Amino acid sequence: MSVMETVVAPVQPASPMAEMTVEEGHLIIQRSGQTKIRLHPIWLRERLNDARITDPLTGQRLIEAADLPLDLTITAVSENLTLQFSDGFECILSERWINDILSGSPEQQPVLWDSTLTLPESYDFSEIQRQHRKDPSHNPPLAAFLDQLKTYGFSIVSNVPTHMDGALEFAGTIGPIRYTNWGGLADVKAIANAYDLTMTPRHLEPHSDNPYREPVPGYILLHCLTNDAAGGDSTLVDGFKAAETLRIQDPEAFETLTSTIVQFRYRDSTSLLENRAPLISLDEKGSVRQVRYSNRTELIDLLPDEHLDRYYRARQALWHLILPASPLTLGFKLKPGDLLMMDNYRLYHGRSGYTLDHGSRHMRQCYMDRDIVASKRDVLKRQKQAI
Numbered sequence: 240m241s242v243m244e245t246v247v248a249p250v251q252p253a254s255p256m257a258e259m260t261v262e263e264g265h266l267i268i269q270r271s272g273q274t275k276i277r278l279h280p281i282w283l284r285e286r287l288n289d290a291r292i293t294d295p296l297t298g299q300r301l302i303e304a305a306d307l308p309l310d311l312t313i314t315a316v317s318e319n320l321t322l323q324f325s326d327g328f329e330c331i332l333s334e335r336w337i338n339d340i341l342s343g344s345p346e347q348q349p350v351l352w353d354s355t356l357t358l359p360e361s362y363d364f365s366e367i368q369r370q371h372r373k374d375p376s377h378n379p380p381l382a383a384f385l386d387q388l389k390t391y392g393f394s395i396v397s398n399v400p401t402h403m404d405g406a407l408e409f410a411g412t413i414g415p416i417r418y419t420n421w422g423g424l425a426d427v428k429a430i431a432n433a434y435d436l437t438m439t440p441r442h443l444e445p446h447s448d449n450p451y452r453e454p455v456p457g458y459i460l461l462h463c464l465t466n467d468a469a470g471g472d473s474t475l476v477d478g479f480k481a482a483e484t485l486r487i488q489d490p491e492a493f494e495t496l497t498s499t500i501v502q503f504r505y506r507d508s509t510s511l512l513e514n515r516a517p518l519i520s521l522d523e524k525g526s527v528r529q530v531r532y533s534n535r536t537e538l539i540d541l542l543p544d545e546h547l548d549r550y551y552r553a554r555q556a557l558w559h560l561i562l563p564a565s566p567l568t569l570g571f572k573l574k575p576g577d578l579l580m581m582d583n584y585r586l587y588h589g590r591s592g593y594t595l596d597h598g599s600r601h602m603r604q605c606y607m608d609r610d611i612v613a614s615k616r617d618v619l620k621r622q623k624q625a626i
Contacts, residue, residue, distance in 0.1 A: 264312025276341060280311045284324065288336040347389050351480040353567045359387055361395040361577065364409055371412040381412055382619035389616065392477060392585040399462055399578045406462035406603050409578055414611035417456050420510045427602035445476050445561045445587035450531040451503035451512040457609030459581045461602050463573040468600040470593030473579065475569045476561045478530035478587050482519050485557055492553035497521055499550050501539045518557065529584040561587050
């Protein structure tokens with residue numbers, strides 16, 4: 240009998256997890272009532288939970304996977320879950336490990352929303368800070384805050400100190416901030432001779448921040464120091480909701496905005512920043528991964544008239560979905576000590592105009608990268624599952 244034909248009697252582990260067999264050099268796992276799973280021998284070998292393959296502490300691979308024989312096969316699996324390979328390597332599988340690699344971590348699905356959304360509860364910074372000082376890897380209120388951020392694309396923490404660097408105290412419970420040409424923590428308030436419309440009392444149409452950067456900052460942290468001017472309400476639109484609505488109502492416009500590359504550009508006396516991307520980006524499954532909209536910085540190449548006509552019509556269709564008076568726009572007013580954290584890949588944000596005849600409006604803003612935030616959320620989730 241050749242290696243490729245080697246078979247063993249079905250193995251029945253003590254756990255009700257699955258039945259394991261070998262077929263044509265692959266490990267076959269059959270869970271009760273489910274379709275059988277066929278595991279490629281190299282795929283399995285390069286991720287084995289074995290100290291000869293992966294480092295026990297870091298989980299990083301110790302072998303050079305590209306040097307494994309391309310004709311590698313699994314020759315047998317015994318009753319005690321010992322796995323044998325055609326090159327003589329043997330190891331004992333862990334039922335829990337097999338479950339882990341097959342199950343993976345369930346992806347937290349976003350909840351799409353519109354203007355009827357009741358503003359989610361805010362979280363108390365003093366409690367988050369207290370837990371962080373006690374144990375940075377176990378912080379239930381911060382974990383809840385980050386889960387809410389993942390679910391809705393935004394979350395609010397209250398009672399953040401209203402001194403100039405108060406936002407950094409909160410950001411420090413998550414990780415390092417993203418520095419840009421504007422520094423780390425920047426003012427958002429009306430000033431004379433403003434270099435950006437953000438620094439005027441003018442209303443700001445729905446937009447995503449910094450689409451002219453590569454990579455685009457993942458999250459925006461907007462900290463309110465004072466906000467007693469007339470107007471100046473914050474506005475949010477769920478860009479994923481807008482994109483999915485467009486996909487249903489106007490498939491041609493959706494296809495145009497996902498396939499047409501435009502240029503985003505920002506320049507001032509010290510910077511010239513450019514990036515090219517579509518207004519709606521999809522992942523490999525066709526799901527919306529990122530939205531962009533920046534009337535102030537977006538330009539399109541001189542394409543054929545018919546393409547430009549399609550693009551301008553599609554852009555207008557999207558704009559009509561997200562404009563400030565639309566049913567998708569959520570409005571509210573931040574109060575001193577509130578910090579609004581927003582997913583810059585998902586949300587469009589803006590504000591109503593305000594006047595400075597009485598009162599003032601002063602925000603401070605910084606950015607965080609997506610991997611930093613995801614890492615903190617996953618660490619806190621892992622710690623919660625371990626308890």
